[in-house]
Amino acid sequence: MKTEWKRFENWLDKNAPDVRKGLFPGASTAELDDTEKKLGIKFPQAMRDFYAIHNGQDDESPSFMRGTTFLKLDQIYSEWTVWKDLLDKEMFVDFESEPDPGIRADWWNPKWIPLTYDGSGNHSCLDCDPAPGGTYGQIISMWHDAAERNLLAKSFEEWIQEFADGLEKGEFVYSEDYFAIVPIEDV
Secondary structure: HHHHHHHHHHHHHOOOOOHHHOOOOOOHHHHHHHHHHHOOOOOHHHHHHHHOOOOOOOOOEEEEOOOEEEHHHHHHHHHHHHHHHHHHHOOOOOOOOOOOOOOOOOOOOOEEEOOOOOOOOHHHHHHHOOOOOOOOOOEEEEOOOOOOOOOOEEHHHHHHHHHHHHHHHOOOEEEEEOOOOEHHHHH
């Protein structure tokens, strides 16, 4: 993941230095272990390595991850807690999602770990409870008010590498209007 972070940092230095300034220092092993324990899951090694370099971003800085905020570990747990509380209150009893193959048909699953946040209750999630045919650690979309649950990448590492590739190929740009790095077709 050091290679991917270097790719991100090089792109940010040239195209969005304010985003780079908003990245936090890396998480410690103890912070990663504590977050895993609270969530009841194990992060893929690639995610642990990624977070050891930068533990999310300042939510006052421009959004980093495809127009969304790259969550710190404590924000991951906070967002997860909101969804877990709703699940515990049986708010999703009558809801079922329309998932891509390999994703459970839950509206929300406590093993779906929010990694990004768009400010409206939508996330890219680490899926630690895939359906048959899925992969532990795949990345899925989870929209609060839409039934689709899309597979974004088969692994955390693939998700990160695809974003780095997209940045370098010019598929994303920094937009002052969006205060974010967004797909070029959105500008």
